[in-house]
Amino acid sequence: MFSLTPVVRALLILNVLVFLVTNDAIIDQFGLHSFLSDKFNPIQLLTHMFLHGGFNHIFSNMIGLVVFGPMLERNWGAQRFTFFYFFTGLGAALLFSGINYFEVHDVYETVQAYRDNPSYDNFLGFVDQHAVSYYDRLTPFIDKFKSFPNDSKNIQDSVAIVNRIFSNQVDEPMVGASGAIFGVIMGFGLLFPNTQLFLLFPPIPVKAKYLVIFYGAFELYSGVHRTQTDNVAHFAHIGGMLFAFILIKYWGSQRKTFY
Structure with missing residues (x-):
């Protein structure tokens, strides 16, 4: 169904393997904690990207990776795509952690x-x-x-x-690859803005650029108006999209052809 590229395949396998061995103790140790928490460890800025809170969580993230990731990897190459993935994931974590600190x-x-x-x-x-x-x-x-x-x-x-x-x-940890995945979605929308995507709900075609705009607006609204019962890290999603935008515009300013 999907033609996976090497880095996308490796990320998919790694995420699934980690999910299969994940328990509460692993999430508590390697999930991303607040800077104000005694449990915070800088390595969590990386390790939280491979942890997920349940099947639906990892399923939705991995679907985003295998749908949007391969075209980026084919156009950029494995090295640049890998850098992009982790750059947006780390950027998402930093933005989330900064806002979380003030909250x-x-x-x-x-x-x-x-x-x-x-x-x-x-x-x-x-x-x-x-x-x-x-x-x-x-x-x-x-x-x-x-x-x-x-x-x-x-x-x-x-x-x-x-x-x-x-x-x-x-001490409530944040986990998931969502920040990097939203970065991948943003990258796809910027590089292939007029690509027609067929949504499942509702079952209609939509151009990639409009999907990105919708996702960005929705996450920004949800983050600003977040309720106490909402456990979704909306600002991590926004951070992934923001850092993806910054990095792609920087690459473009260097006059390097990557699409």
């Missing part, structure tokens, strides 16, 4: 403020602002805290809960 740092400051002034109203405000996904699990404690807001044990427990929520957020 988590805001939560950290809120946590610090709560530690200094714990109360029922402030606890409820923290949950509404930074931990709405935990609300159902916290309902029994919230009801108890509301009934006895001045109880010292409730106050101590509320501080412990806030600390635990922050720890869960800062």
Whole structure:
């Protein structure tokens, strides 16, 4: 069905093999953690690209790789395509991590403020602002805290809960090759903008350039309006597309023919 090129085939095999041996411990060690996390290790900027959170996750990424990757590799050659793939993947990780740092740092400051002034109203405000996904699990404690807001044990427990929520957020790893895959999609759209692609949903033809515009606009909107229950790294996708655009325009400025 697909005519795979050497680098695309190697990336596909490697991703599948890693997926087959992946467990929670491997994701915790090699997934990309926040810069504010004690679990962060620079090597995670690379290793997270070969980890996936489930079958649907790896399936969608590998479909993107085998559909769009081979034409780029044939036109650029194996060496340039490999550099492009990892450059966009690393760029995606850096953009995601930078934005995540400012987001988590805001939560950290809120946590610090709560530690200094714990109360029922402030606890409820923290949950509404930074931990709405935990609300159902916290309902029994919230009801108890509301009934006895001045109880010292409730106050101590509320501080412990806030600390635990922050720890869960800062230690949640990001995994997947999506950043590099979105870079590949951007590259395809830039090099072959008028190529007709046939979508599955809806089943209509669309030019590559319009698909790229749609993906970029959707990811930007989703990233800006991201909800706490949305666990998709939209800014990693945007980062992959952005770094792909920058690199291709740089190559073009060097007057090197690559398509």
